[in-house]
Amino acid sequence: MILKGNAPLEDCKRIYSRGELKSILNRFEITEADIEKLRGYRDFIKKYSMSIAEDFIVYLKKEPSVGKIFDGLGGDAIKGIQERLKFYLEDMFEGRFDEGYVEKRLLVGMIHHERGINEEFYVSSYWKIFDVMGKYAASAFSSEDLVEFLRLTFRVILMDTTMTLRFYFCVKSRSVNYFKEMSEKDYLTRIYNRKKFEEILEKTICRADRYVKPMSLVMFDIDDFKRINDEFGHKAGDELLKEIADLVSENIRQCDYFVRWGGDEFIIILPETDINGAYRVGEKLRKMVENHRFSIGKGVTISVGVIEHQAGESCEDVFKRLDEVLYRSKNMGKNKTIIENEPLAG
Numbered sequence: 001m002i003l004k005g006n007a008p009l010e011d012c013k014r015i016y017s018r019g020e021l022k023s024i025l026n027r028f029e030i031t032e033a034d035i036e037k038l039r040g041y042r043d044f045i046k047k048y049s050m051s052i053a054e055d056f057i058v059y060l061k062k063e064p065s066v067g068k069i070f071d072g073l074g075g076d077a078i079k080g081i082q083e084r085l086k087f088y089l090e091d092m093f094e095g096r097f098d099e100g101y102v103e104k105r106l107l108v109g110m111i112h113h114e115r116g117i118n119e120e121f122y123v124s125s126y127w128k129i130f131d132v133m134g135k136y137a138a139s140a141f142s143s144e145d146l147v148e149f150l151r152l153t154f155r156v157i158l159m160d161t162t163m164t165l166r167f168y169f170c171v172k173s174r175s176v177n178y179f180k181e182m183s184e185k186d187y188l189t190r191i192y193n194r195k196k197f198e199e200i201l202e203k204t205i206c207r208a209d210r211y212v213k214p215m216s217l218v219m220f221d222i223d224d225f226k227r228i229n230d231e232f233g234h235k236a237g238d239e240l241l242k243e244i245a246d247l248v249s250e251n252i253r254q255c256d257y258f259v260r261w262g263g264d265e266f267i268i269i270l271p272e273t274d275i276n277g278a279y280r281v282g283e284k285l286r287k288m289v290e291n292h293r294f295s296i297g298k299g300v301t302i303s304v305g306v307i308e309h310q311a312g313e314s315c316e317d318v319f320k321r322l323d324e325v326l327y328r329s330k331n332m333g334k335n336k337t338i339i340e341n342e343p344l345a346g
Contacts, residue, residue, distance in 0.1 A: 025097060028159040034152055035095040041149060045093045048136040053085035055132045060125070089133075092156060103187075105164045126161040130154065186260040188238055189245035197259040197267060201315050204257070204269055208309055216278030217318065218268040219326045220285070220304040223334040225264040232296050243294050244302075248285055267322070275308040275339060282306045282337040290335065301335035308340075 025031075057078065091104075130153065137149050184196040192200065208215035222228070222244065229237040241264065248266070249258055257269040270278050282304040289302050305326030309318055321340060329338040 024159065024163075028155050028162075030097075030152075030155055030159065034155070035097070037148070038093055038095045038152055038156065041153075042090070042093050044137070044140055045089055048133075048140070049086040049089040050082065052089060052129070052132050052136060053082040055135075056085060056125075056129055057082055059128050059132075063125075089129075092160065102163070105160065123161060123165065126157055130157050189242050189260050191245050191249065191266075192257060192259040194259070194261055197257075197261065197269075198315065200257050200259075200269060201318065204271055205309060205313070205315060205318065208271070209311055212311075213272050214274040214277075215309040216270045216273045216275055216307065217309070217322050218270065218278055218282045218285070218304060218306050219261070219322045220266055220282070220302045221326065221330075222264040223301045223303055223330075228296065228298075228300075232298075236296050239295055240300065243292075244289060244300075247288065247292060251285065251288060252281065265326075275306065278306045278308065279337060279339055286335065286337050303329040303334045304337040305329045306337065306339050 025035075133153060134150055137146055141149055184192060186193040204215055207213070222240070225237065228240065241260075245258070245260065245266070248268070252258060252268060253270075255271055259267045259269070261267050268281070270281060273281070286302055286304050289300060292300070294300050303326065305322060305324075305328065307318070307321050307325055325338055325340045329336050332338060
């Protein structure tokens with residue numbers, strides 16, 4: 001089954017839609033000039049972000065409501081938490097207040113809800129970050145510059161806290177396991193990710209073997225995708241990946257599983273479908289992509305490989321055969337749908 005997009009999750013995201021982002025910045029009195037000033041502090045934050053993170057971890061360990069999270073954690077795990085805090089601080093000072101920023105705030109709100117962190121501590125922890133940051137800023141800036149730094153970071157942290165807390169309550173009020181869903185889906189295309197593919201494939205193979213039903217797989221990748229990225233840029237490349245994912249999602253069955261394997265490679269698991277039916281699916285999608293008008297304004301093609309699961313075959317063997325047939329499809333000139341064991345031209 002394809003996860004087209006969880007409706008409650010989309011409700012949460014619509015709290016801050018693209019058109020509202022600018023008004024949100026205005027509401028917190030953050031101007032374009034302020035954003036440029038914020039970026040001007042990047043050298044400072046890169047120098048002190050790890051120290052700020054380390055001080056903040058010391059504070060967290062002393063808090064009864066969250067200190068238990070650190071029980072039993074080894075040094076590497078705590079270091080990982082510090083690295084994420086460091087990344088959070090450095091990312092804030094990049095000043096990219098766009099849809100990606102909103103998505104990150106949503107994810108943080110979901111994680112805090114999932115882990116049972118209460119909202120009172122959640123708010124106070126943000127201000128502890130501000131407090132620790134101010135301590136390091138006091139030794140780095142003159143009195144005048146310090147006032148300006150604190151004024152700007154206060155507004156940004158207030159906005160950040162408000163947005164994330166609002167998402168926290170949005171998730172909490174709907175009582176939906178968003179974090180689980182996010183962990184199963186590709187961040188860009190919103191279809192299943194590689195980790196979820198392995199779980200689905202194992203279950204689908206077991207079902208096919210138990211009930212003696214056919215099961216096939218289609219794997220495809222975008223022809224010359226690197227050249228597309230080089231010519232149009234990675235942002236255009238990402239948009240193309242999303243457009244292809246949407247196009248394919250709309251043209252396969254609800255019982256099929258659509259996965260982004262990685263990069264520009266995609267896999268479709270087709271339950272109760274033999275090799276002939278799978279070939280028809282692959283060829284239909286190949287022609288559909290070839291004839292579609294994508295936003296880059298240039299023709300796009302895919303190479304497709306098709307196999308049918310063999311009784312008793314392992315997941316590893318299935319994927320090895322699938323990967324090999326896709327490779328053969330590329331070698332036969334691209335923009336082709338190839339079934340396993342089809343002879344190479346010439």
